[in-house]
Amino acid sequence: MGENKGRGWSLGLAGLLTPVTFWLGIFFVIPLLFILAYSFGTSGVYGGITLGFNPSNYLKVFDPLYLKIVGRTLLIATLNTLLCLALGYPLAYFIAFKGRRHRNALILMVMIPFWTSLLVRAYAWVVILGGNGIANKILQFLHLTDKPLNLIFTPQAVTMGLVYSYLPFMILPLYAALERFDTRLKEAAQDLGASRWHTFWRVTFPLSMPGVIAGSILVFIPSAGEFVIPDLLGGSRTVMVGNLIQQQFLNARDWAFGSALSIILAVLLIGAIMYYVRRVGTDQLEGG
């Protein structure tokens, strides 16, 4: 038994996996195949679709307008990931190493926003940053400005909203990685003469790479597909791929092009992530 442990398929395991296989099959694989099939179809003028092999939906993406939107989306998602990493790492580090017995409470606080729907929280920001919102009231009270500033419906508001929404997705895996960290390694490094700076960059950070990678992926993917925040906090003045896909399905009644865009977005994301994991991650992932 000892030798086979973790390798052989027991009946029990197969039984446990059956429901999830059906679930993913029905709600994930089949819809994805539909999108793939649709992406080669021809859209009717009033919506609906005729299946077939029509690659023109993919060629349409090379319209400079759509390329620009795809490029901008990837840029926004990258920026958001970097900002979340820069803000999230120190916090995860602090909770893991200095949090002591408050760790659970602190991590809980990171997760509390999830108890409210993203949509409600986004609307809350619209109220907070509005002309008569708390933010402007405070600025005026402190005499930093005499007239209300345009805080909401700006590109900065979109960036802020994205960081706000996705920061916990960065903190949690970082914390999970740092929390397992053997602090004796830090002591050893310092005993061997490394400065604190050196210890962090040569020992702690590399060992937390699995968390960095997991967090980056968890932030990058959904922010690349985001469409609610640019609408609500940006006043719809910025178009991301998510908005474009939504418009194709609803307003333009072009399901085929919308499907092709979805597939291209998925392929781009998978490509970006594979490149990223190869480039930054392999040894650390294997080592971790």
Add this chain to the structure above:
Amino acid sequence: MVYREKKLTRGRFLKVMGGGALAGSTLSVLVACQPNTSAQNSGGNGGGGSGGNSKQLNLYNWSDYVAKSTIPGFEKKYKVNVTQDFFGSNEELLAKLQAGGIGYDVIVPSDYMVAIMAKSDVIQKLDMSKIPNFKNVGQEFKKPPYDPKNEYSVPYQWGTTGILYNKKKVGKIETWDPLWDPKYRGKIAMIDDVRETLGAALYRRGYSVNTTDPKKLKEAEDELKKQKPLLRGYFASTEVRPLVVNGDVLLGHVYSGDGFTAVIDNKDLDYVIPQPAATRWTDNMAIPKGAPHADLAYKFINYLLGAKAGAALSNYTYYGTPNEAALPTIDKSLTSLPTYSPPKKVFDRLEVIQDVGKATRKYERIFTEVKSS
């Protein structure tokens, strides 16, 4: 729970909570993509999926578009339950029906969408003998261009699309031009709707809102690109209203009901139907193919065309009523507004948005181009 369950290790705690959180937020994002769904009444089981109960009517409507008394009144009169789901745009409604979203008994598509739905075979022909109150519909709302024989639809509410603005700060306006005036940079909001916003640009140039001429559309595109730097953003009409009321913007492109709601509360504001032309739209009641409770649907449509329910509806929404029997009991504060029941010469310069077929995608591309400029 976190503190008491000492045995739950942190790692496990994290996995459980993190997993739950991930699932939760993903779900909330998914929910955000769905039309807002809420059961109006207990007893109904939410969405439109329930077929069996003949004592239940499933209404699929724009949000906040029935009077407080509309549904309870109907439920009491016919001893039935009404559930209501909401959609945010005509296109969403169409997509839902085309995707096989059955189970709704009454839907409320706008003018041009009635024509598309009839062509796409997703709504049924009406049996007018079951809607005796159709006689209450005003002459100008009968036999509309999108349903020339009144085969598929009866009017629900009507309105215009114009400008809600701060009269005190801007002065009296009569045309679309102030929406392009650099003086009001950052103080202008437009409706996030392809046809309405391209329409404003087309009207301004003196063209029809239904043009498919590439040259005219190009001019409209250039107009909108010129306008974009002046804008606070593109919003739903209901979102534009508070922006104007709170003074965040001075000029807002809105539907008339939102305009009147603001004007009645605040005398500094005014709603104008700009020169030379503007949109007049009509929302209609129709019955989808395969509606599970078509009999109740007829009763509901007939009920809303009655004098009392019709007046209650417009007194709540502040939109115009096509129901002449209801007109005498519409609030005087509304009917006294000059733009609520525009005189014939204003009415005649209003245009109805029609489906432009294949050019829809051209329109859509232009709007995307403008928004990402």
